[in-house]
Amino acid sequence: METAKNNLREPIVCVLGHVDHGKTTLLDDIRGTTVAKKESGGITQKIGATDINKNLLEKIVKNTFRNVSIKIPGLLFIDTPGHVAFSNMRARGGALADIAILVIDINEGLMPQTIESIDILKKFKTPFIIAANKIDLIPYFISAKNKSFYEVFKIQRPEYREELDKRIYNIINQLYVHGISSDRYDRISDFTKTFAIVPVSAKLNIGIADILMVLTGLAQKFLENEIKFSDESTRGTVIEVKKEGSLGTTLDTILYQGILARGDTIALNTANGPQTTKVKAILVNSSNKGIMEKDKVSAAAGIRILITDKLDVTPGTSIIKILDNPEQAFEELTRESKPN
Numbered sequence: 001m002e003t004a005k006n007n008l009r010e011p012i013v014c015v016l017g018h019v020d021h022g023k024t025t026l027l028d029d030i031r032g033t034t035v036a037k038k039e040s041g042g043i044t045q046k047i048g049a050t051d052i053n054k055n056l057l058e059k060i061v062k063n064t065f066r067n068v069s070i071k072i073p074g075l076l077f078i079d080t081p082g083h084v085a086f087s088n089m090r091a092r093g094g095a096l097a098d099i100a101i102l103v104i105d106i107n108e109g110l111m112p113q114t115i116e117s118i119d120i121l122k123k124f125k126t127p128f129i130i131a132a133n134k135i136d137l138i139p140y141f142i143s144a145k146n147k148s149f150y151e152v153f154k155i156q157r158p159e160y161r162e163e164l165d166k167r168i169y170n171i172i173n174q175l176y177v178h179g180i181s182s183d184r185y186d187r188i189s190d191f192t193k194t195f196a197i198v199p200v201s202a203k204l205n206i207g208i209a210d211i212l213m214v215l216t217g218l219a220q221k222f223l224e225n226e227i228k229f230s231d232e233s234t235r236g237t238v239i240e241v242k243k244e245g246s247l248g249t250t251l252d253t254i255l256y257q258g259i260l261a262r263g264d265t266i267a268l269n270t271a272n273g274p275q276t277t278k279v280k281a282i283l284v285n286s287s288n289k290g291i292m293e294k295d296k297v298s299a300a301a302g303i304r305i306l307i308t309d310k311l312d313v314t315p316g317t318s319i320i321k322i323l324d325n326p327e328q329a330f331e332e333l334t335r336e337s338k339p340n
């Protein structure tokens with residue numbers, strides 16, 4: 001297994017930003033799907049996980065940036081809703097993230113939920129990059145698609161470049177007000193001091209290689225400690241709880257540490273306080289094979305867990321794998337359930 005060999009797990013990448021700025025469309029590009037078009041009212045209502053393995057990552061990035069060496073075993077993306085009503089899900093996604101993409105409509109600039117997202121990222125000290133989206137709507141655009149920003153920029157006229165720069169400087173200035181120093185990624189010399197802005201068009205699949213290249217570089221440079229794989233303990237966060245008649249209770253979960261197997265005992269928060277239960281089945285959504293059952297999975301992964309007991313599980317709760325005594329996990333879960 002890749003994770004065992006180089007001892008890194010997949011970084012969890014949270015995609016945050018204002019409603020309709022293009023988060024889901026951007027993820028559609030990355031995974032080759034059309035989820036955004038199928039959403040009711042065009043609005044994302046929940047957190048969804050997308051796993052990009054090393055092969056796919058390598059294929060997309062190396063097409064343009066041949067010299068990038070990829071050491072991480074892939075990336076696990078988490079989509080979040082941008083609508084004002086879903087601030088709890090943005091916060092949950094932000095808490096899980098090792099790194100994030102802040103999506104900003106380049107023609108609109110910072111909006112209320114962009115600022116809310118920035119505050120979440122600051123609170124958790126999460127490094128992030130900015131995807132300046134919808135560059136196809138800038139005047140004088142010479143159309144292109146399925147290319148890196150680098151390639152598309154080369155064929156644009158000076159008028160377009162000027163309009164693009166105007167909008168980027170606008171975003172740079174707006175971010176500066178929030179204490180963030182940023183620049184277009186290809187003009188940055190020190191990524192420890194400056195946040196990278198990557199111009200993209202999610203609609204035309206432009207800039208995806210650039211985004212993945214910058215994310216990979218940041219993760220490999222700055223996250224080595226956070227993404228060390230360890231199977232000493234197993235932990236996840238429950239994103240969504242469903243009670244499905246015959247199936248019992250299912251928990252959509254982001255596993256961020258360790259290994260989880262069928263039959264494992266886990267502790268989690270319920271309406272009646274911390275409880276233990278057993279993992280009856282683990283389901284994963286694989287892009288080419290649909291929903292599949294797995295005997296075990298290792299972090300990071302988006303999984304659906306079926307549990308053996310009918311419990312009133314609290315959405316957002318941690319799950320902690322129990323080896324012998326649940327006492328310590330119960331203490332931790334009790335602390336977590338107290339409002340701060």
Ligand code: GTP
Nearest residue numbers: 019020021022023024025043044082134201202203
């Ligand atoms: P929420 O999840 O509801 O917050 O929205 P979102 O940020 O996921 O945005 P979504 O991907 O649903 O896109 C919103 C609208 O913008 C859709 O109609 C997309 O087709 C459109 N859109 C997204 N990216 C681009 C782009 O690069 N260019 C243009 N022209 N339209 C885009």
Ligand code: MG
Nearest residue numbers: 023024043044
């Ligand atoms: Mg969306």
Ligand code: NA
Nearest residue numbers: 020042043044
């Ligand atoms: Na939307």
